[in-house]
Amino acid sequence: xxxxxxxxxxxxxxxxxxxxxxxxxxxxxxxxxxxxxxxxxxxxxxxxxxxxxxxxxxxxxxxxxxxxxxxxxxxxxxxxxxxxxxxxxxxxxxxxxxxxxxxxxxxxxxxx
Amino acid sequence: xxxxxxxxxxxxxxxxxxxxxxxxxxxxxxxxxxxxxxxxxxxxxxxxxxxxxxxxxxxxxxxxxxxxxxxxxxxxxxxxxxxxxxxxxxxxxxxxxxxxxxxxxxxxxxxxxxxx
Numbered sequence: 001x002x003x004x005x006x007x008x009x010x011x012x013x014x015x016x017x018x019x020x021x022x023x024x025x026x027x028x029x030x031x032x033x034x035x036x037x038x039x040x041x042x043x044x045x046x047x048x049x050x051x052x053x054x055x056x057x058x059x060x061x062x063x064x065x066x067x068x069x070x071x072x073x074x075x076x077x078x079x080x081x082x083x084x085x086x087x088x089x090x091x092x093x094x095x096x097x098x099x100x101x102x103x104x105x106x107x108x109x110x111x112x
Numbered sequence: 113x114x115x116x117x118x119x120x121x122x123x124x125x126x127x128x129x130x131x132x133x134x135x136x137x138x139x140x141x142x143x144x145x146x147x148x149x150x151x152x153x154x155x156x157x158x159x160x161x162x163x164x165x166x167x168x169x170x171x172x173x174x175x176x177x178x179x180x181x182x183x184x185x186x187x188x189x190x191x192x193x194x195x196x197x198x199x200x201x202x203x204x205x206x207x208x209x210x211x212x213x214x215x216x217x218x219x220x221x222x223x224x225x226x227x228x
Contacts, residue, residue, distance in 0.1 A: 042218035
């Protein structure tokens with residue numbers, strides 16, 4: 001089954017403790033992105049990647065890092081999480097710049 | 113600036129009634145337009161998309177949307193709502209560069225409640 005898989009689905013952590021949210025897609029897609037969803041704001045792009053080793057900032061990149069060492073994986077790294085990063089995070093992938101994006105199930109992160 | 117506006121935060125309809133969710137966008141180039149649905153605790157599922165061609169597009173679950181360039185709108189419609197349609201609906205425009213996109217700009221969403 002074609003899918004985007006995120007782990008974990010739920011995470012509670014403390015301020016300053018580094019964490020990684022994994023994202024993997026099995027569709028051989030070139031494009032991958034991370035979004036965060038906050039009430040009243042919809043989804044906003046954090047980072048995106050157009051191919052292996054090619055990443056760029058989205059609209060809200062502060063406090064986040066990404067890497068794309070393999071085509072299928074695109075982890076989101078929070079080096080020093082803060083409470084304002086409490087949010088619902090989605091990973092997405094698409095085959096190219098002219099196709100629809102497929103989304104993962106989401107990761108609900110709480111930073112206390 | 114590129115943006116998407118969904119004027120209705122909450123909408124309540126009776127089961128069997130018709131539905132229209134509004135979406136207006138601001139984008140200089142020819143837009144790639146999408147409607148996604150998010151059921152409680154779930155990810156986003158694509159309902160339909162418009163890239164070019166016929167301005168009335170059909171999607172899954174009986175939804176359709178019409179692209180109106182003169183009004184910068186892409187409203188979602190369904191002739192008869194089912195209780196299972198209760199969810200949050202997001203309109204989005206693909207942005208980034210001419211001839212494609214590298215990010216989606218989302219509206220704030222419209223939460224739909226369905227009365228039996």
